[in-house]
Amino acid sequence: MAEKQHLYLVDGSAYIFRAYHRLPPLTDPEGTPVGAVYGYTTMLWKLAEDLDKAEGPTHLGVILDKSSHSFRNDIFPEYKANRPPPPEDLVPQFPLIRDATRAFSLECIEEQGLEADDLIASYARAAAAQNWDVTIVSSDKDLMQLIGEGSESIGKIDMLDTMKNQRISIPEVAEKFGVAPELVGDVLALMGDSVDNIPGIYGVGPKTATKLIQEHGSLTAALDSAADMKKSKLKERLLEHRADAELSRILVTLKEDCDLPVPIESFKLDGVPPEPLATFLTKHGFTSLLRRLDTGSGSPERTTNLNPAKAITAGVAGTEKGNRQASPEMTPIDRSAYECVQDRETLDRWISKCFAARVIAVDTETSALDAMQADLVGISLATGPNEACYIPLAHGGSDMFTEKPKQIDREEALEALRPLLASDAVLKIGQNIKYDLNVLARYNTPISPIDDTMIISFDLDAGRGEAGIGGGHGMDELSVRHLGHSPLSFKDVCGTGKKQIPFGEVPLDRATEYAAEDADVTWRLHSLLKPRLPIEGGTKVYERVDRPLVPVVAQMERHGIKVDRAQLSRLSEEFATTMGTLETQIHEDAGQEFSIGSPKQLGEILFDKLGYKGGRKGKSGQYSTDLTMLEKLAEQGAGIATRVLEWRQLAKLKSTYTDALQAAINPNTGRVHTSYSLVGAQTGRLSSTDPNLQNIPIRTEIGRQIREAFVADEGNVLLAADYSQIELRLAAHMADVPSLKEAFEQGEDIHSRTAREMYGEVNRETRAQAKTINFAILYGISRWGLAGRLGVEADEAQAMIDRYFERFPGIQRYIAETLETVRERGYSETLFGRKTWFPRINSKNQAERQGSERAAINAPIQGTCADIIKRAMVRMMPALDTAGLGHVRMLLQVHDELVFELPEGDVEAATSIIRNVMAKAAEPAVKLDVPLGIEIGSGTSWGAAH
DNA sequence: GATGTCACG
DNA sequence: GACGTACGTGACATCA
Numbered sequence: 024m025a026e027k028q029h030l031y032l033v034d035g036s037a038y039i040f041r042a043y044h045r046l047p048p049l050t051d052p053e054g055t056p057v058g059a060v061y062g063y064t065t066m067l068w069k070l071a072e073d074l075d076k077a078e079g080p081t082h083l084g085v086i087l088d089k090s091s092h093s094f095r096n097d098i099f100p101e102y103k104a105n106r107p108p109p110p111e112d113l114v115p116q117f118p119l120i121r122d123a124t125r126a127f128s129l130e131c132i133e134e135q136g137l138e139a140d141d142l143i144a145s146y147a148r149a150a151a152a153q154n155w156d157v158t159i160v161s162s163d164k165d166l167m168q169l170i171g172e173g174s175e176s177i178g179k180i181d182m183l184d185t186m187k188n189q190r191i192s193i194p195e196v197a198e199k200f201g202v203a204p205e206l207v208g209d210v211l212a213l214m215g216d217s218v219d220n221i222p223g224i225y226g227v228g229p230k231t232a233t234k235l236i237q238e239h240g241s242l243t244a245a246l247d248s249a250a251d252m253k254k255s256k257l258k259e260r261l262l263e264h265r266a267d268a269e270l271s272r273i274l275v276t277l278k279e280d281c282d283l284p285v286p287i288e289s290f291k292l293d294g295v296p297p298e299p300l301a302t303f304l305t306k307h308g309f310t311s312l313l314r315r316l317d318t319g320s321g322s323p324e325r326t327t328n329l330n331p332a333k334a335i336t337a338g339v340a341g342t343e344k345g346n347r348q349a350s351p352e353m354t355p356i357d358r359s360a361y362e363c364v365q366d367r368e369t370l371d372r373w374i375s376k377c378f379a380a381r382v383i384a385v386d387t388e389t390s391a392l393d394a395m396q397a398d399l400v401g402i403s404l405a406t407g408p409n410e411a412c413y414i415p416l417a418h419g420g421s422d423m424f425t426e427k428p429k430q431i432d433r434e435e436a437l438e439a440l441r442p443l444l445a446s447d448a449v450l451k452i453g454q455n456i457k458y459d460l461n462v463l464a465r466y467n468t469p470i471s472p473i474d475d476t477m478i479i480s481f482d483l484d485a486g487r488g489e490a491g492i493g494g495g496h497g498m499d500e501l502s503v504r505h506l507g508h509s510p511l512s513f514k515d516v517c518g519t520g521k522k523q524i525p526f527g528e529v530p531l532d533r534a535t536e537y538a539a540e541d542a543d544v545t546w547r548l549h550s551l552l553k554p555r556l557p558i559e560g561g562t563k564v565y566e567r568v569d570r571p572l573v574p575v576v577a578q579m580e581r582h583g584i585k586v587d588r589a590q591l592s593r594l595s596e597e598f599a600t601t602m603g604t605l606e607t608q609i610h611e612d613a614g615q616e617f618s619i620g621s622p623k624q625l626g627e628i629l630f631d632k633l634g635y636k637g638g639r640k641g642k643s644g645q646y647s648t649d650l651t652m653l654e655k656l657a658e659q660g661a662g663i664a665t666r667v668l669e670w671r672q673l674a675k676l677k678s679t680y681t682d683a684l685q686a687a688i689n690p691n692t693g694r695v696h697t698s699y700s701l702v703g704a705q706t707g708r709l710s711s712t713d714p715n716l717q718n719i720p721i722r723t724e725i726g727r728q729i730r731e732a733f734v735a736d737e738g739n740v741l742l743a744a745d746y747s748q749i750e751l752r753l754a755a756h757m758a759d760v761p762s763l764k765e766a767f768e769q770g771e772d773i774h775s776r777t778a779r780e781m782y783g784e785v786n787r788e789t790r791a792q793a794k795t796i797n798f799a800i801l802y803g804i805s806r807w808g809l810a811g812r813l814g815v816e817a818d819e820a821q822a823m824i825d826r827y828f829e830r831f832p833g834i835q836r837y838i839a840e841t842l843e844t845v846r847e848r849g850y851s852e853t854l855f856g857r858k859t860w861f862p863r864i865n866s867k868n869q870a871e872r873q874g875s876e877r878a879a880i881n882a883p884i885q886g887t888c889a890d891i892i893k894r895a896m897v898r899m900m901p902a903l904d905t906a907g908l909g910h911v912r913m914l915l916q917v918h919d920e921l922v923f924e925l926p927e928g929d930v931e932a933a934t935s936i937i938r939n940v941m942a943k944a945a946e947p948a949v950k951l952d953v954p955l956g957i958e959i960g961s962g963t964s965w966g967a968a969h
Numbered sequence: 970g971a972t973g974t975c976a977c978g
Numbered sequence: 979g980a981c982g983t984a985c986g987t988g989a990c991a992t993c994a
Contacts, residue, residue, distance in 0.1 A: 618991090618992075620990090620991055620992070621991080621992055621993080622991095622992080623992075623993075624992090674990090674991085675989095675990080678989085678990055678991075679988095679989055679990060683989080683990085703986095703987070703988090704986055704987060705986080706985085706986060706987095708986065708987075709987095710986090710987055710988070711987085711988080712988065712989090713988095714988090714989085715987080715988045715989065717987075717988085718987080718988070718989085750985095798984075798985090799984060800984095801984085801985070802984035802985040802986090803984065803985070804984070805982090805983055805984075806983090807982075807983045808982095808983050808984050809983095809984085810983090811983065811984095812984080868981090869980095869981065869982095870981055870982060870983090873981095873982090873983090874982095877984065877985065878985065878986085880985085881984085881985040881986075882985080882986090884985090885985065885986060889986095918986085918987090
């Protein structure tokens with residue numbers, strides 16, 4: 024009897040309410056809602072898994088509420104009377120909680136007339152009395168009354184909030200209530216509880232209640248003192264409502280001496296037997312958990328880098344000779360096992376197989392990379408390791424002398440596949456499934472519901488790549504990292520360069536190996552990565568933000584945006600003419616012809632031949648000729664520098680925009696379709712490629728003409744809505760800076776406010792400096808960096824930084840705390856729980872470390888901003904739809920801006936919906952202390968909409 | 970394929 | 979004492 028017993032009491036009823044509100048509305052294969060049950064199951068899993076850990080349970084029991092009526096209703100009929108009924112799709116989940124508990128072979132206690140809290144109190148006291156430690160798994164404030172340090176003969180009682188992964192003991196109670204646990208009931212009796220309909224003292228809230236109990240030491244003393252208080256509202260209320268407080272004290276008192284329905288010893292946790300757990304997990308489609316149960320963890324050497332969650336191993340008896348068998352996802356890839364589907368019968372067999380599997384991987388093969396133009400060449404499906412097929416649909420045909428291979432007619436095959444791809448009962452996994460969504464959308468074949476291994480990987484591991492190992496989320500990389508397997512590469516089957524052939528020309532045996540392997544690998548990756556989400560805290564951001572965003576962004580890409588080709592062409596010509604003139608002059612200045620676009624040649628001309636002052640830079644030994652350098656030379660009177668700068672600007676605009684955008688117009692739609700990456704930026708921002716529509720010029724007059732070329736379709740206008748100063752607003756909230764928050768609440772100019780705080784005076788110069796400093800703060804600051812930007816000495820810059828921190832101490836605290844947690848945990852987190860990893864934060868290399876530190880300061884702010892606009896995007900079309908504005912098209916996202924296309928007559932109605940969705944996008948998950956300002960404009964072009 | 974430059978938030 | 983000097987991106991031209 025050496026080791027101390029530790030009883031965990033799970034407040035099951037309270038948990039599922041919270042799980043319901045914090046997890047996605049999942050349904051099982053039979054259509055029963057199971058989101059909350061899933062959350063509950065993973066929580067039990069995690070607790071049971073801690074069996075051998077120091078703080079882990081030796082005994083575990085679940086306590087539930089039997090019914091809504093308890094002895095408290097006999098005392099006070101209105102008790103809990105104004106609780107709204109539970110949500111419709113939560114009701115069927117209550118009985119499943121009992122099923123889940125029994126599936127874990129755990130005791131599940133409930134008693135008529137008693138609330139779960141009373142049973143928990145009684146078990147906790149009984150266990151502590153025999154010197155067991157007790158942990159109550161709940162965050163219910165009423166239960167905080169029970170917390171205690173324990174003594175030599177009495178066990179310790181604490182609480183565990185599994186949602187926040189937080190232990191609650193005396194210091195946490197003191198922080199919340201300002202008093203010791205024994206006095207929590209007195210505080211609660213004064214403040215009351217509107218949810219439970221406990222009256223308390225009318226007009227007394229948590230602050231006043233705490234103060235009264237702190238001052239007087241008990242409820243009775245506080246109430247007695249009222250008579251001697253000087254005249255005040257509070258005095259009146261205490262006197263008038265004394266009876267309410269006394270009634271409340273009774274209601275909040277936990278009954279600690281209930282008869283225990285089963286003895287405490289029966290909570291003994293002895294590992295979880297595989298049955299009936301496996302049956303339960305199967306029935307409700309919790310396949311990812313099921314696989315973990317079957318197999319134990321994967322080979323450690325293949326997964327060390329990413330530390331996947333340890334699988335539950337307790338009670339997995341029956342594996343031969345005690346050896347763990349390899350996980351199914353680790354079964355060696357066998358390409359010869361894949362099937363090529365060339366006739367209808369085989370296809371139908373695979374479709375049935377997919378319906379039965381319920382979780383399948385899908386991959387499309389196409390003739391090109393552009394989802395908006397590529398032809399569909401084939402589809403591959405996987406239902407499990409080495410269970411995969413390829414369905415060729417458009418192979419052969421480029422060579423009129425050889426016969427096309429046998430394959431099912433494309434439209435016939437799609438017709439057969441549509442019910443499967445659209446079925447709610449079958450989850451379709453893809454690696455970058457947005458691509459497949461867009462290709463198949465052009466064949467009238469929607470896919471839903473979906474999962475995306477690339478995005479799951481990103482939500483778990485963004486930023487996690489070590490130097491040289493690679494931290495990307497592409498399939499080949501993920502496959503090597505997690506499966507220890509290099510899939511056939513596209514090059515292997517299609518060749519490269521001039522010899523490259525389109526996928527449709529690849530012989531079917533080879534195409535099957537490649538395509539089916541991709542689906543197989545995707546399926547395996549999903550089974551490894553998806554279970555990590557709930558365990559590592561990634562579910563919220565994946566389910567609530569990134570997964571629902573996929574179809575939204577896909578639709579935006581398909582919409583595209585119209586550009587005025589003639590306008591772009593005019594600009595191209597104009598730029599070319601001016602560049603020609605400049606080129607001649609520059610060559611004259613230089614006394615020779617040279618390639619102006621070559622920094623190497625330019626540097627040699629400027630510094631060697633013409634003898635201007637300037638230094639070498641970097642290990643390449645090249646002269647620097649960038650903007651700041653050329654501006655310095657221009658100040659010295661170098662006319663050539665001015666002309667080179669102008670030439671460069673035009674060259675940039677022409678090559679990157681006016682020429683490239685014309686080439687990017689899709690011949691079928693006449694519009695430009697960008698491709699957004701949801702995993703492109705470590706912070707959670709989107710990025711835009713082919714073409715990049717997130718860096719269209721706006722800052723200079725000449726560049727702005729390019730924005731004029733982005734236009735609305737006839738009869739429509741473009742509407743641009745952007746968050747104003749959102750990053751500074753979030754910084755004010757997250758760092759808790761009262762003066763900045765106040766400035767935003769009052770709609771003040773934030774840079775002027777900063778200038779006033781720092782210099783006591785607002786003029787053009789101080790405002791400009793304040794603006795620079797404000798941004799410097801968001802990016803992590805160094806005295807040299809700031810000095811360079813402001814053109815002052817480093818000492819002076821340091822003085823400004825000191826002054827800033829003095830005026831806004833919250834900012835300094837935020838930076839210190841952020842860095843501390845990142846150093847400790849390895850990642851930063853946004854307000855919505857998105858993680859970004861910083862593996863180099865503790866590097867011995869100073870430059871590397873400081874770079875990570877600056878990025879880590881910025882990531883929570885930039886990332887929270889990204890989360891907010893993503894949430895707005897997810898909600899936007901449903902909101903517009905409800906308002907009868909379903910025809911409004913959302914076209915572009917530029918980090919803090921959304922661009923829409925709509926009939927001119929709808930601008931007013933749409934403006935109010937869009938503003939509302941954007942302004943409230945953080946809610947209800949996060950309540951910001953600052954308002955989110957939205958600026959909206961419209962016009963026939965993007966330029967005019969600003 | 971690396972490097973330098975510059976467009977955006 | 980040197981390092982390299984603001985966060986996050988993508989595209990293009992040049993050159994090895």
